[in-house]
Amino acid sequence: MICLVILLASVFVVSAKQDCYSCTSAKDYYTLQTWGWSPYWNQNSNNLKFDGSDDRCDLHPWMLGNGGIYSDCPSLCVKWQFSYTDKNGNTDYATVRGCASDILNGNYPNQEQCPAFVDSSIMGGSVTGTARTCYCNGPLCNPASKTASFGIGALILIAIFAVIFK
Secondary structure, eight states, rough: OOHHHHHHHHHHHOOEEEEOOOOSOOSSSHHHHEEEETTOOTTTOOEEEOOOOOSSSHHHHGGGGGGGGGESSSSSSEEEEEEEEOSSHHHHHHEEEEEEHHOOSSSSSSSOOOOOOOEEETTTTTTEEEEEEEEOTTOOTTTTTOOOOOHHHHHHHHHHHHHOOO
16 A cells, blocks of 8 residues: 555656746737747747736736746746846846746756856847846746755655655
8 A cells, every 4th residue: 555655656746747937028929039039939839928018027927826827837947038228227128937848949958957147139139138048847936046856855755765664
């Protein structure tokens, strides 16, 4: 009986899916294209909430409610953010958050990473700033970078219980 419980627990941990914030500060697909997302964008994705008018997706994705959450993501969550200075001298953002396997067209890592900011431009080079793409694992982990080790830790714990209750 205990072996059955351990087996079911390990299957649950290995196949666990997660929730990711899924939104963009773009107002529509055309705006995403001006940001240079065409080569990376999964055109079949219908799960991205276009926020467009305010900074909820940029800085406060939890304010979008359930409409800004993609459930049962089988891959890592992703956050791409471009930071720049607008024509009034204020810091502004272009942001995309979501489930990597849903919004990206193929290539994404299979482990967490959040490399340093890089100088970049959008809108055909007319707007310059810095960009960063982070991939994370864990429920609603893509408002900021984080480190998670739940998967490996859970598997080690299951192995220990399997040996103890053998």
